Amino acid sequence: MSSSAEKIIVLKPFLPASAQRSYHVYCEVGDQLEVEKEHDHGTMCRKNGVMCFLLEEEVYKFCRREPAAA
Secondary structure, eight states: OOTTSOEEEESSOBOOGGGTTTOOOOBOTTOEEEEEEEETTEEEEEETTEEEEEEHHHHHHHEEEEOOOO
């Protein structure tokens, strides 16, 4: 994936619902997650190479979307 991919910037720390059992990803303030694929109910991202699924509510509540560079 190129560096021009859309990013999600974390504004408030949170544990994504998709990681609550495995604790494989925790989102800290300032983290930049690369968007892999959009779904109706959420967004598949990568944080430092680790796959992470964020629910739409989590993105709106804890993050800011940054559009892909041209």
